[in-house]
Amino acid sequence: MAEHKDYYALEMKIDQMIDELQGLCSQNGLSNTAAEEVVVTSVFLYKFLSDKYMHNIEKFAEEIGESVDEVLANENDELDAFYDAYPTDVVFHSTDTIQALINKSGQPGFAAMFDDTLERISNYQENDKFKVSTAGGEKEPLFTRITENIIDKSKRDAFAVAIFGIISESKFDFSDAFGGNFDFYSTIFEYLIKNYNVASGTYAEYFTPQSVSSIISKILVGMSQVDDNKLYDVLDCAAGSGSLVLHLANELGHGKFGNRARVYAQDVSTKSTRFLRLNMMLNGLTESLDNIVQGDSLTSPSQYNVNHDPSSGYKKFDYITINPPFKMDFSATRDEIESNWQDTDRFFAGVPKIPKKKKESMAIYLLFIQNVLWALKDNGRAAIVCPTGFLTAQSRIEKKIRQRLIDENWLKGVVSMPSNIFANTGTNVSVLFIDKTKGDDDKVILIDASKLGEKRKEGKNQRTVLRDNEINQIIDTFINQKAEDDFSVLVSTKDIKKKNYSFSAGQYFEVKIEYVEMTEDEFNQKLSGYVSDISRLWNEGHQMEAEIKKDLGGLIYERK
Template identity: 25%
Template structure:
């Protein structure tokens, strides 16, 4: 599929999404449209897989008679193989295209049918390896909601219309190397994020920023064993790492149930096998679900300066005990850093997006910052990003990069990329050249006047472990020297000109017989 065809697909999906827009807010119609797309994907993927099994017998899965003994035997065999390989199963009558065709005929009500089918997808996984990955996956799609229509007929009409439009789109799943649908899904998530205001930060990191983090944590590698995001949102940051290198396993945790569902769908839509991702729904700081694991790549865009319990009992937790201090209850930024460092493997790289306050705030945060640098020497780089590049907030942010075994333990790289952006209508965005410059500077640890600096550990210590970027990267632009002789000459010329003008005004006043203004 060409770039133009891909853009047309993305636009078509967005147009279908807007069919629901007049009925509900962005968050709500996002959950419906992405859920329907995911259901279509599951159906088409299963249909292709089932036909690959039945091809030797010359059978088409969609035409298997579910009522006959032979048909039941065939479906039982396909179900067993499908659940093992794909993690779920659907009957021929439950396939997306079959439901869409039934819904397109006047008088056919499909809402109850559709609700039962989505429930059956989850039920087919019960007691299997994939149960956790499909559990309550469609829980945010309330097909009885009055937001879909005031009457059952209106709801049915709207849903049938959306399914019919989606059924006309070929997702090209039979093409092994095609990730068209996955990319289109990411596009839609990004579109919803751009209109979701402050809430967008809960589930989506702008693609350009994700790319920087992904390239940083994969520097010098073509494959990594695993990647982890403790605040994984819709999973876009985890999947972005897989755009750079081959990834063995994806791991993440997300507190918001709706966003957690979105992340699991996103994984499956991008072709990540259910055995290769382990996403959990829980509060990462209070109830970590991967505490016994260590990861080669750790990435995150945690909620900025979020509140947390800061319970003193957590000082006995291995994640925090060595520091002797907890992050303040009003700002959990360093609590996430401490948690992530605990999960980071010795050969790994960690990159996390944080507000600038973490660079210079004192008290407990200053203590933790000093311990990380002075006692552990884990901080590898500080990269300042432009303001207004995240959805829902205009504050400037930074990327902190950590390694437990640093290639350059004698200094810390500081990068001021605050001017690397282009203005858009509502916010700034990083261009391709901006991303390349930031990543290349990090990888080469290049020093450039007014852009980057390698600060020795002694220099950082002299600054009392304050990491405020202007302390290390001088961005001051000296003003051009003033030519006083030229200025005096211009003032003299202006004075002469004013005298001539005054004389002209006096002449006009005399002709008019009025007093000359002073």
């Protein structure tokens, strides 16, 4: 929950709005459909943007000493100056706002008016930067015609009227939220999409837990000295709804020239890309929206082709975060990936073969790990979520990747997380931290956090949730390179090579033997006692064996 007490009350109102929108969809036959997600998230975004437009208009009017009505009445000069003053905002016109439409809500054809408004906002030339690009170069609009999801045309007007009853100013507006911090918006966003980021009935396909995202971002930034004058290129090429990459951007913070992070993101899912755009807009990263690409980053890494260094041919990044899919059937593109990149170092360890059975078990995460190493600058840093089994696997590709990390001295450390840290998978996960700037430092920190956390029930699933002090323990131990009994260990790359390139902390923990000083007589006395106990137990065992045989003999005789 948001920390500020005023934000808590506002958060409850926003949650209530989301619940009411979902209830309205249920009443109109859209519950548990793709249309429900589009309607709810689109109306949420429209409400947010309309309130922000009016909020900023009021600020601008006050700054120039005019009334809001005077600014809105001067459609050319005053509004042009307003748009210049707020270049990162979505362009609205006065006729596009909630206030303008709600006055028409009793008119016939109101649903079409609302859809026309959404379409008009999307088509303003100034709003092209808010459209998501596909790998093929097409643009996905900001809004679509949402009331047309209601099959019965006679019910569309009533549906639209009900929407405005839910989002009207009389309920609440977002004005008090615009000073909110990242944690506030992250909590709201998680609540908004929790019913929609699903696959095959499993929760949290597109959302990395806040605790894991926080740990990763704080460790990555803590590993380096942030330059206030620098703009950092940050990538997630399996971005989902953006939790990881936006936590990192927030942790990098603001410098002299605004946001220190310029975010690049790609995901194959159209739905998760919409979520990502919404997440970025809520968190004020609109200048990076041009860098969102919807498409397969393994076959068409589109974001690498913008503003790239001509000498390298492809754009490289200062930071990369990723929680890739672990296993997936990519047999349809497997040969294309291998042939298109065989003359490069991109997939140096190889591409998994297509199995005859269980194609859905193809280890696609191995391609993403290799892709991260390829896309990272020579002084870059990265964090990769992977199955814990990768840390010790002896298969060719897994071991070759680990060898590369150690032989190049790129591995900064590994954190092995508790089981069920993700609600949608029982697979144990670990996080690899890569640092290409280690130089002569050959130390690697391995942390076993698998025993931390508390179990919580979420629907039909059980999750492990890390407590705040445990999150801080992991971050502090990693950044300060602390060795703690049965929790963390510092090892050299030479030690790791001796252990067959194992990254598992448990294989390096010291086996402790308790020593107790005693005299020779005390030793002999204890030894005599142990021998006596063993003899007694041995005799008792023989006696029990004889009794069992006797009993069994009697039973056999009776059966005869």
